[in-house]
Amino acid sequence: MPPQLSTGALLRIMKDEKVPEPIVQILQSKKINCNSDKERYRLLISDGKYQISHAMLTGVSGVENFSIIKMKQYHLSELSSSQKINKILLIIGMEVLCSMDEKIGNPEQLTDQVIASHSSSEAKPVTNTVQSVPEQPRDLNQSLNQSLSESRVISQISALTPYHNKWVIKARVSNKSQMRTWSNSRGEGKLFSVDLMDESGEIRCTAFRDLADKYFNYLQVDKVYYFSKCQLKPANKQFNTLKNDYEMTIGNETVIEECLNDDGLVPQVKYSFVPISSVAELAVGALIDVIGVCKEVSDIQNFTSRTTNREMTKRDVILVDQSKTSITLTLWGSQAESFDGVNNPVVLVRGAKVGEFGGGKTLSTVMSSQMKINPDIQECHKIKGWFDLEGKESDVKNLSERTGSGSFQSQWLYLKEVQDKGLGNSERGDYFQTLATVLLMRSENAIYKACPTPDCNKKVVDLENGMYRCEKCNREYPNFKYRLLVSMNIGDFSGNQWVSVFSGEAEKILGKTSQEVGLAMEDNSEAGTAIFQNANFKQFIFKCRAKVETYNDEQRLKIVVVNVENVDYEKHSGQLCKEIAELTGISA
DNA sequence: CCCCCCCC
Numbered sequence: 237m238p239p240q241l242s243t244g245a246l247l248r249i250m251k252d253e254k255v256p257e258p259i260v261q262i263l264q265s266k267k268i269n270c271n272s273d274k275e276r277y278r279l280l281i282s283d284g285k286y287q288i289s290h291a292m293l294t295g296v297s298g299v300e301n302f303s304i305i306k307m308k309q310y311h312l313s314e315l316s317s318s319q320k321i322n323k324i325l326l327i328i329g330m331e332v333l334c335s336m337d338e339k340i341g342n343p344e345q346l347t348d349q350v351i352a353s354h355s356s357s358e359a360k361p362v363t364n365t366v367q368s369v370p371e372q373p374r375d376l377n378q379s380l381n382q383s384l385s386e387s388r389v390i391s392q393i394s395a396l397t398p399y400h401n402k403w404v405i406k407a408r409v410s411n412k413s414q415m416r417t418w419s420n421s422r423g424e425g426k427l428f429s430v431d432l433m434d435e436s437g438e439i440r441c442t443a444f445r446d447l448a449d450k451y452f453n454y455l456q457v458d459k460v461y462y463f464s465k466c467q468l469k470p471a472n473k474q475f476n477t478l479k480n481d482y483e484m485t486i487g488n489e490t491v492i493e494e495c496l497n498d499d500g501l502v503p504q505v506k507y508s509f510v511p512i513s514s515v516a517e518l519a520v521g522a523l524i525d526v527i528g529v530c531k532e533v534s535d536i537q538n539f540t541s542r543t544t545n546r547e548m549t550k551r552d553v554i555l556v557d558q559s560k561t562s563i564t565l566t567l568w569g570s571q572a573e574s575f576d577g578v579n580n581p582v583v584l585v586r587g588a589k590v591g592e593f594g595g596g597k598t599l600s601t602v603m604s605s606q607m608k609i610n611p612d613i614q615e616c617h618k619i620k621g622w623f624d625l626e627g628k629e630s631d632v633k634n635l636s637e638r639t640g641s642g643s644f645q646s647q648w649l650y651l652k653e654v655q656d657k658g659l660g661n662s663e664r665g666d667y668f669q670t671l672a673t674v675l676l677m678r679s680e681n682a683i684y685k686a687c688p689t690p691d692c693n694k695k696v697v698d699l700e701n702g703m704y705r706c707e708k709c710n711r712e713y714p715n716f717k718y719r720l721l722v723s724m725n726i727g728d729f730s731g732n733q734w735v736s737v738f739s740g741e742a743e744k745i746l747g748k749t750s751q752e753v754g755l756a757m758e759d760n761s762e763a764g765t766a767i768f769q770n771a772n773f774k775q776f777i778f779k780c781r782a783k784v785e786t787y788n789d790e791q792r793l794k795i796v797v798v799n800v801e802n803v804d805y806e807k808h809s810g811q812l813c814k815e816i817a818e819l820t821g822i823s824a
Numbered sequence: 825c826c827c828c829c830c831c832c
Binding site (some may be wrong): 416418422423425426427429444445472474475476537539546548568589593594601602603604605667779798799 | 827
């Protein structure tokens, strides 16, 4: 004997009545969003008297025709007026009671006319209020914790859709991005995002501008929060790899409250640690979780990205684990600056990106990576114990070692060879390094007024009214920053060469910041030019990029210094010995 | 409303 259908329930539901757990029959289902990994079905359902076709089911992996279900959680969603159907019944939670072979009764199509023909006085008030969706607290200051603990229904992340906005989720922050600013033709601002998870799935949630400020410190990784009234929209799969078709945005009406009694029902962030030795087999671009002991750290390095023209800060951290393999992990920006490698901390990175350089594998943090230092988890204690007892002294294989003989490791050249070898005809340009002496740094046109926006170094136009215009940012600023672009002649025994050097590297040669040089030039050009003269006859190792450029129909070799280092003569003598061995055929 | 994820 099949369960009794809740005859007439669909009519009452369509009239916005709350009907507790109605029992209906599924007459037909059609899978929609077939390209998605989360399934959604359009349903034709019947309560025995009426049938409706604008019903939708989410968060299940399939449903059989004619089965009888109990709608445990549902929501009547209003669609925008441009839609023909203006109400959709979303079934968010259900239980299959039994399967059937055929339709029960002969239900009538529940049209708008049928609904309208039943006046509201006819409907019986429902007192048994098992609500399908919890009411939002009227007073938003009222504790959500309090109201939610009394409420029975928390939506699952996997059931959230843009058609349904009366939900509360209880989710753990698994990841929080850094605060980031943007500036483009459509405007500028700042944002950050958190990744949220519950037992059903995950979703990204982003806050912009003042709301980013409001929530940035409040939302913390690993804590559990109630979220409601965020705006859902389709996820941009190009940038968001979370398993959800939607992502959400925090709005002014959003309510977020920390769940103070984390009952353990929301799963913890899980890590899938990859042994460092296994990174050898992974594809470039893969995102992995890794845990290792920081064996060594490099100094901070500043440089200008050639592709984005941005000033970059990085630091390399050498990680080692029980696979007796080490790998270089590159940290960026403030994370690079604040990293402290003293006492061999354990470093955990969730979502580190696998890279390749010179034939060796590397790791790098990306925006979505989450780093933890000495996390209080078992793996951390284990690896630290291993390192202290054994790992510290073990021989390790360095996975980041550069194996490729030539192309990545820039070749050593003398300046005459730079000309003779016909460098600079490849697409990327040709790199070389050379030990040379600064013969002349031109102070003329060496300094310029640049856009004050971090990462935009475009020369500004002085509007002579106290404002400076950046064409790239398409806006005016009351200030600017000084930048260097110095034309410099360097020489060695074989010849000399004009090269260009930008702020980051020029500062190393001049021993002054661009700002200091700019102010000196502005105040007193003699003191300014003295800064440039002081650099003459200093020796450095210059890493350069040579590229042939066409200028006024004329081809000329343009050389840019990409890195300047002080000469380590002991180390350099090794290079000289190598050259002698090659020239003489006698190995050292 | 971002969407860059980098360098040798």
